């Protein structure tokens with residue numbers, strides 16, 4: 001296992017369209033994912049896409065723990081707001097509801113900053129796990145946001161290019177001034 005170097009905004013690997021993974025069960029893919037998990041945990045991130053560690057393949061990891069989900073949800077609503085640590089190979093997203101929701105995002109490739117981004121609030125995603133089995137889930141809230149953010153990396157997009165209002169690109173140390181809009 002190893003902590004990998006994370007590409008930062010401006011590195012060309014972050015603007016490429018990544019290539020499909022030919023075989024999600026290949027041993028080298030598992031080794032890459034193990035290193036990506038270690039890298040993401042070390043950097044305290046919620047998600048990481050392979051191009052961020054200089055590997056232009058369609059593969060992301062993410063997690064949407066309960067403490068990141070919207071407070072005040074009913075128990076039966078929590079299901080698609082959360083996800084365990086997941087590796088998704090060759091992911092595809094379907095928007096289920098065009099209504100969008102704004103939220104603050106950060107990115108390990110854009111260190112120190114936060115931006116307010118509108119994204120569809122309800123999606124379905126599909127891809128493969130490292131066992132080659134299909135993973136298909138619906139997602140809302142932070143869960144929907146993190147998956148869309150990570151899959152954007154596979155198409156060479158960083159969240160600032162999704163922003164409508166660039167005045168809401170701020171240093172994370174100043175985010176306290178944005179509350180309660182950041183909740």
Ligand code: NI
Pocket residue numbers: 106107108109149150153
């Ligand atoms: Ni990112």
